[in-house]
Amino acid sequence: MDLGFALAMAGVASAVLLGGIGSAWGVAIAGEAASGVLTEDPDKFGRLLVMVALPGTQGFYGFLGGFYIMMKIGLLTGAATVSFTSGLQLFFAALPVGLTCLVSGIYQGKASASGIHLIAKRPDEVGKAIIMPAMVETYAVIGLLATILMVSGISL
Secondary structure (H helix, E strand, C coil), X not given: CCHHHHHHHHHHHHXXXXXXXXXXXXXXXXXXXXXXXXXXXXXXXXXXXXHHHHHHHHHHHHHHHHHHHHHHCCCCCXXXXXXXXXXXXXXXXXXXXXXXXXXXHHHHHHHHHXXXXXXXXXXXXXXXXXXXXXXXXXXXXXXXXXXHHHXXXXXX
């Protein structure tokens, strides 16, 4: 295995791992808040499930960024030769999605927890409760787009 390929795979791993960690952390934050509310009012489960699931999207974005790099290097169809320079470029191209998903997943979990508290007191305000954490997600999407654009511009 050459060093360029290893660097590209390290980029894949960082995108997927950081996105997954951010999602797991955010879902845990929101899940703790939802569990507290559900002990008092189990009928709110359907409304709260959406709020708990919102931070989970960062894991998907991290996976998509990593998958895009895997497709670029031909990992799924027979790995192409990846030079050291291209591997380093692919590694750094993976960082925007990985890091933005790590951070936004955690903060989206916190925003979701706040929305869960809103729903606990005002169940009809679900729409407003969803909008706040959805705004945090915008930056995970920007990180994914940055990774896709950078990977698209790298020649192997």
